[in-house]
Amino acid sequence: MDLKFTPEEEAFRASVVRFLDEKLPARLADKARNGVRLTRDDMVEWHAILNERGWLANHWPKEYGGPGWNTAQKFIFENECALAGAPRILPFGVNMLGPVLIKYGSEAQKRYWLPRILDGSDWWCQGYSEPGSGSDLASVKTTAVRGIDDQGEHYIVNGQKTWTTLGQHANMIFCLVRTANDVRKQEGISFLLVDMKAPGVDVRPIITLDGDHEINEVFFTDVRVPAANLVGEENKGWTYAKYLLTYERTNIAGVGFSMAALARLRRVAAKVKRNGRPLADDSLFAARLARVEIDLENMKTTNLRVVAAVSGGGVPGAESSMLKVRGTEIRQEIASLMRRAMGPYAQPFIEEALEEGHDEARIGPQGAASAAAQYFNNRKLSIFGGSNEIQKNIISKMILGL
Known part of the structure; x- marks a missing residue:
């Protein structure tokens, strides 16, 4: 597939950037970027903003309330949201249950439940x-x-x-x-x-x-x-569960969020000093940084292929498992490098650092102490949605016939 975006798609990217500049509350973006805990009201607020624009369920068909975007538009939107620091869309209703109801639910279930997912009536x-x-x-x-x-x-x-x-x-x-x-x-x-x-x-x-x-x-x-x-x-139900998990695994990969996290890691590595020089100039650290960037670029291509398969009416199989494995490993490696870059500021278990309005002078720079919390929390990524070991078995069966 052609991975270059058309002029129309670049124009769409510009419209997304304008929307985020105008509608994404700076308060929410600051929280998301710095690892400050989002409240229920924060998540509901962003959900409602996207729904008002018609961009919440961006992979749903138009007849059910989706925007009718193509593969490239979905990819662009998710990446620009991540780079802008937008809170992650809660996946359970929009990204998991919604597609199952659209494909397998009765007409009565679609008419009742899908609008309630969009307008936030149901969490x-x-x-x-x-x-x-x-x-x-x-x-x-x-x-x-x-x-x-x-x-x-x-x-x-x-x-x-x-x-x-x-x-x-x-x-x-x-x-x-x-x-x-x-x-x-x-x-x-x-x-x-x-x-x-x-x-x-x-x-x-x-x-x-x-x-x-x-x-x-x-x-x-x-x-x-x-x-x-x-x-x-x-x-x-096993059939429906497997269908849902293909969406969950693709979502766990979090390409856009990895891109945003990598950009932040590069900024930190350029500012932090080790032995009198920027950490980014340390050969061992720079090598790990380059390796994870290469892996992320490769995964972006795979992600486009998976989304294209779904857009064409197919159900991703081994590809979603590949995304899940590599995506979670990349997110874990970025979190590990960020914790190393933060050094003593990345202290674990400083509860106050995860709350809005914390005392920076006492417990370190905004986002610093959350580096350790994110590192430990991200260890679960390779387990939920089907452990990475199980995903490797799926890949072996579907591709190699083992």
Whole structure:
């Protein structure tokens, strides 16, 4: 494919830059660039700004509220947002559930749920992982038993999900549940939409080592879910889950965010002094910096190919796994180099440095202490969305036939 942008696409880039200059609040950009924690209201605010412009669900078809962009426009938009310091779009509703509903949902589900994703009526979280079902996702044990009474058909859900990102803010969760046990384990899974406010749903925080509350455990005890909330066919949820994961893995790669992080790393390396000279002039550091830049340029090409495949109606297979593996490794390497560049300022676990309005004189420059927090937080990237070891198995099977 031709990786050069046309004059029309360059004009589109200019329109995106103008939009970001005019509409991206400087307060949000400063937070995102410097690793300051975004509040729920911050994320909702940016979501609403994009939705008002019609650019929130940039990969959705026009008939469902998307802008109808081509592959290059999507790529340009995501990269310019990252370079401008825009907060990351919450992926669960827009980038994960939305495509599944568009491809597999009923017309009634599309009419009801898709507009609510766009206007922010629903905040979605993901109910995939369980204490014993991480990389082996097909082994989920949360059950959903179908029944009928005077209130209609429904499922009764019992079980537990874990690592539920931002579940404390969510009012809805899409879940993989077991609806059959007498078949191959992949064939007994269904895809269900559950109200987080329903009786029997209990959200418990998991506090990470840096003191952050980003992830949660979610318990289901006799939770009643209308049968109308089943997406697609019963016991076909594994197919929908795999389709969703191709979008999640591509999103985890985070090409634009890696580009922005690399640009910031270069600025820091040029300013920081080691033995009287800029760190960027240190041969070992410069070699690692050059290596990660080469890897990132290669991944940008792969990312364009994957997005092109989806735009043409295909479903990325091995390519999304490749993006996930290389993308997470690159993001981890950039975070590691940033921590090294910051030196003693990249102290872990300085809670105040992650909050807005911290005392810079006491705990270091804005963004410095977050370098360690981001480094440790980014270690999870190679695990969630399907561990990198599992992705390498997928690549081997799909390409090499092993």
